Amino acid sequence: MRNRKLTWTFLFILLVASTAYVFRAPLSLWAAQRVIVQRMSSHPLKDLPDGLHIAVCGAGSPMPDEQRGGPCTLVIAGQQLFVFDTGNTSARNINKMGFNAGLIDGIFLTHFHSDHIDGLGELLLQRWVSNSNAQPVPVHGPEGVQTVVNGFMQAYSLDRGYRVTHHGDTVLPGSGFGALAKTFALQDDKATLVFQNADTQILAFSVSHAPIHPAVGYKIIYKDRSVVISGDTTPSAHVQREARGADVLVHEAMSMELMKLLQAGAQAAQRHKLAQLMKDITNYHTSPVQAAEIAQQAQVPYLLLHHIAPPLPLPGLVDVFLKGTSDVFKGTLQVAQDGDVLSLPAGQKVILKSHRF
Numbered sequence: 001m002r003n004r005k006l007t008w009t010f011l012f013i014l015l016v017a018s019t020a021y022v023f024r025a026p027l028s029l030w031a032a033q034r035v036i037v038q039r040m041s042s043h044p045l046k047d048l049p050d051g052l053h054i055a056v057c058g059a060g061s062p063m064p065d066e067q068r069g070g071p072c073t074l075v076i077a078g079q080q081l082f083v084f085d086t087g088n089t090s091a092r093n094i095n096k097m098g099f100n101a102g103l104i105d106g107i108f109l110t111h112f113h114s115d116h117i118d119g120l121g122e123l124l125l126q127r128w129v130s131n132s133n134a135q136p137v138p139v140h141g142p143e144g145v146q147t148v149v150n151g152f153m154q155a156y157s158l159d160r161g162y163r164v165t166h167h168g169d170t171v172l173p174g175s176g177f178g179a180l181a182k183t184f185a186l187q188d189d190k191a192t193l194v195f196q197n198a199d200t201q202i203l204a205f206s207v208s209h210a211p212i213h214p215a216v217g218y219k220i221i222y223k224d225r226s227v228v229i230s231g232d233t234t235p236s237a238h239v240q241r242e243a244r245g246a247d248v249l250v251h252e253a254m255s256m257e258l259m260k261l262l263q264a265g266a267q268a269a270q271r272h273k274l275a276q277l278m279k280d281i282t283n284y285h286t287s288p289v290q291a292a293e294i295a296q297q298a299q300v301p302y303l304l305l306h307h308i309a310p311p312l313p314l315p316g317l318v319d320v321f322l323k324g325t326s327d328v329f330k331g332t333l334q335v336a337q338d339g340d341v342l343s344l345p346a347g348q349k350v351i352l353k354s355h356r357f
């Protein structure tokens with residue numbers, strides 16, 4: 001009796017599976033149609049609680065990494081959308097997380113190392129075409145931002161022409177193409193206010209990424225919540241100063257131990273110049289333990305390690321990366337991955353963690 005029941009169950013599953021296989025094309029079309037409409041009519045900003053949200057659109061470094069794209073942090077302040085650094089996966093990851101690049105209100109660059117700007121062209125394009133924007137997006141940065149913006153505007157000028165000709169100025173206004181560079185000056189003793197409206201303040205402060213000058217970090221305040229983004233830096237007293245009182249510190253982190261492993265590998269392979277390069281880059285970054293010390297000193301409750309270098313392709317390497325951090329930092333520590341989101345609702349102390357891929 002039991003055997004007969006099992007046989008019928010098996011035959012039923014087989015029938016359903018083979019029918020689904022035979023009709024896979026129309027079924028897929030039906031499913032795709034539903035998802036497309038749902039996706040295009042969704043308004044993720046309206047679904048979020050009022051507050052500050054930090055979404056990781058790139059948690060990696062210039063090194064090729066399967067899990068992490070180039071540095072990019074999306075900060076949602078109320079209904080405003082700001083992007084800090086535009087690494088190579090920025091536009092794709094923003095889209096993958098369900099946010100509309102066409103709604104970006106401003107872009108902020110920490111410095112002009114290639115890994116922080118190599119996704120800018122694509123992000124500017126997506127921002128323009130996804131919402132038929134008639135105004136270019138402001139790109140804020142220290143001295144040098146104009147050069148970067150001019151370069152991308154020139155590189156994309158032919159593409160701009162193609163698209164306006166193809167779609168017409170009503171569908172794609174030529175006036176909305178690209179970016180408007182907004183250069184700000186820095187002060188030694190305090191952060192500079194670079195953006196402000198009713199509930200939002202964005203401040204920039206210098207960090208130590210010598211020989212790269214200028215290099216900055218940012219503090220974003222929305223109502224009673226705040227986040228500090230370190231940018232690329234060695235341990236910086238300015239980051240520590242600004243992080244005091246903040247809810248979250250997003251800090252770059254490089255494992256010196258793992259970098260030594262790469263350096264030794266390059267030496268063993270007789271690639272001496274590559275080995276020297278691996279050695280050089282350790283002198284203008286911060287180790288996870290140093291970032292943890294800064295977070296502890298600043299009494300910040302949540303540390304999100306970002307700009308992760310080198311890549312951590314094996315789970316055990318995350319343990320190596322974090323070695324010693326729990327001895328110095330008593331708050332919550334997270335190693336960022338693309339798609340991670342931290343939500344800080346206004347008027348509360350809570351920090352909610354989610355993942356949007």
Ligand SMILES: [Zn+2]
Binds near residue numbers: 111113209212232
């Ligand atoms: Zn850098």
Ligand SMILES: [Zn+2]
Binds near residue numbers: 113116
């Ligand atoms: Zn970098």
